[in-house]
Amino acid sequence: MSTEGPAVEFRDITRTFGATVALNSVSLSIAAGEVHALVGENGAGKSTLGKLLAGIIPPDSGEIMLAGRPEVLGSPRQALSAGVTMIAQELSLVPERSVLENVFLGIEPHRGPWVRRRELRDRFDALVRQSGISVPANALVGSLRIGEQQKVEILRALARDARVIVMDEPTARLSLQETAVLLESVRTLRERGTTIVFVSHFLEEVLQIADTVTIMRDARVVRSGPAAMETKQSLIEAMTGRPLDAMFPPRVYPSSEAPDVLRVESLSRAGHFADVSFNVRAGEIVVLSGLVGSGRSEILQAIYGASPADSGSMYLGGTPFDPKHVRNAIANGLALIPESRKDLGLILGASVADNITLPYLADVERAGLISWRREAAVARTRMTTVGVKAASPQAPVTTLSGGNQQKVLFARSLVRTPVLLLADEPTRGVDVGAKRSIYDLISDLAKEGMGVLVVSSEIEEVMGLAHRIVVMHQGRIAAQFNAQETEESAVISAAFGKLGAAS
Ligand SMILES: Nc1ncnc2c1ncn2[C@@H]1O[C@H](COP(=O)(O)OP(=O)(O)OP(=O)(O)O)[C@@H](O)[C@H]1O
Ligand SMILES: [Mg+2]
Structure with a gap:
């Protein structure tokens, strides 16, 4: 294919939505068999570019060439027959069907009216062998973790013979471990010669996996070049168009007399967390850190009355507080920004x-x-x-x-x-500029006397934002740190359950 020119070439593409210009004369070339990352602030036009390539929406003007030939990608089906597909920001699987059925949906081999089950299974096994991406064939898709579902989407694309796969923020909702597995799948695909367009806000991840990076800003391409020539800093500057600010606002600690907004004593919920005690003071930013599954989100849910604890007690401003419903929590001045915002709310x-x-x-x-x-x-x-x-x-x-x-x-x-703001991964999926404005916001709210309790998996965010860090390990508090008096490595060790970490 390399003799036929780049896998994809956009020529002078413009796309508007009403008064919004989403893509402004974009020209860009994507070499066959490379991992090509697209980065840019929220609204820069990344998903729009992916959708054009996948035939989901048409351009207003301009041309798309595939392997050197102009193509009209009028629908996802047409794009697929030209070898292109997209794994969207929101997954599109059928949850009540099996992995096998989802992978071959609509392209099942038939003999007369009957689906040939044996052949289907053989093809599935072959696909898993070739791609090195493995998921249990008979599991219901709805019962799988998001990371596994993403693998099903990849297999689905491969079963349709896609040679170009657009992945739009594939790791935004994955745990660290799941992300590692997905990046490994991407490497395997590249070895097989598949071209990957990889959209992500995680710049470390981009620098790790991409051969080429294209930076977009305000509907235009700023530059496109080898990933090896970029650093996190150079990417951020090009995305935002200004020199890099400090990532975090200066820390303003609450006064030593600041009262407790929230106090939690021996809170337990069977199977989720046990004997959890901590406090959040007015004006204080407390970050719950720990591995995915260590019970952090469940604690927020208990405080918010969404899935109450079995035992223990809570006090809000010194008054006993036992929310049985979210309504109680809201009426008492709590607010929650949930995780995985696309599904919730x-x-x-x-x-x-x-x-x-x-x-x-x-x-x-x-x-x-x-x-x-x-x-x-x-x-x-x-x-x-x-x-x-x-x-x-x-x-x-x-x-x-x-x-x-x-x-x-x-x-x-x-x-x-609110008097107490609960935030579960508040900056997932937002760009670096917006991250800073969310940090500013949280910091300003705290300065006005609000208590803030944040769950975060990004160690940089934990270290940069928190006044105090409460580390969870397997449902229990493993350690507490004053953010200024601790090191990243101590927090990570505690999250993995390796103590010595002092409190
Ligand atoms: N269907 C639509 N109708 C109207 N405007 C749209 C539509 N889709 C996208 N836009 C606008 O086009 C611009 C580019 O959006 P796009 O989704 O491509 O951004 P993005 O770079 O993927 O951002 P993010 O990082 O937030 O996902 C935005 O201003 C957006 O509001
Ligand atoms: Mg997008």
Whole structure:
């Protein structure tokens, strides 16, 4: 194929959505058999470029060449028959079917009206052997972890003979271990000659896996070149168009008299966490660290009344607090930004403003009528605080880029200024610039006296943001650290259950 020119070439592609220019005269060439990363801030146009290639949407103007020939990719089916497919930011599998069925859905070998099961199974085994990507054939897809589901998507693409696979933020929802496995799969695919377009906000990951990196900013390509020539810093500067700021705002510790906002004593929930005790003071940022599955999210869920603890006690501002429902928690001044925001909580048919204010209708209601003007005003204020980029508050939330959809949920959690903000992986899937603005926001909220409890898996974030670090290991607190008096290595050791780490 290399004799036929690059695997993919975009020539002067423009694509708009109403007044928004998503791609502005983009020209870009992707060599056959390489891992080609696309990086850029939220809304830069990365997913749009992927969708054009996968035939999901057409360009307004410009040309796409595959292996040196112009192609019209009018539908995902057409793209697939030209050898291109995309693994989207949201997965598209059928959860109640088996792995085998999902992999061959729509392309099953038939004899007359009957699917040839034996042949299907043989093909599956061959696919697993060739690709080195293995998933149990008969498992129900809905019962698999997200990392495993992603492997099913890859096998599905390979079963359809895809030679170019677009992966849009494939690791955004994976644990460290799952990410390692996925990156290994990508390397295996490259060895087989598959071309991979890899969209990611994890720049370390990009530098590790990519042969070539293309940086996008404001609908244009800034530059495209060998990954070996880039550093994390050079990427960030090109993405944001300005020199690198410090990643984290200066730490402002609460005063020594600051009262406890939250106190948790011997909290337990069978099978999830046991004997957990800690406190969060007014103005304090406490980060729950630890490996995925160590019980951190479950603790947030218990405090938020979503899945209550079995035993132990909690105090909010010194008063006993035993939320049985999320409603109780909200009424007491708690707010939660959930993990995996794509599945939890966005009302996809509704506008940005509705998504921010709907759960808090009482605050914008007047005599039983919703004041649209007031709603828009509340929404607009919160959009500004969080930095949501949208055409207007009335724009459908589905028209926002992935990262901006996440910020909408952040904006929602702040409609009623909470006393305690719970945030589960608050910067997953947002770009570096937006990360800094979320850190600023959290830091400002704390300065105003809010208690903040964050779950984070990014060690850099744990070290940079926290006042205090509570490390979980297998459902129990393994150690607590004052962030200024500890080292990254001590936190990591504690997360892996290796102590000595002092508290
Ligand atoms: N269907 C749509 N309708 C209207 N506007 C859209 C639509 N899809 C994308 N856009 C707009 O086009 C621009 C580019 O969006 P795109 O999804 O390509 O960004 P992205 O680089 O993938 O961002 P992220 O990192 O947040 O996923 C954004 O301003 C977005 O709001
Ligand atoms: Mg995107």
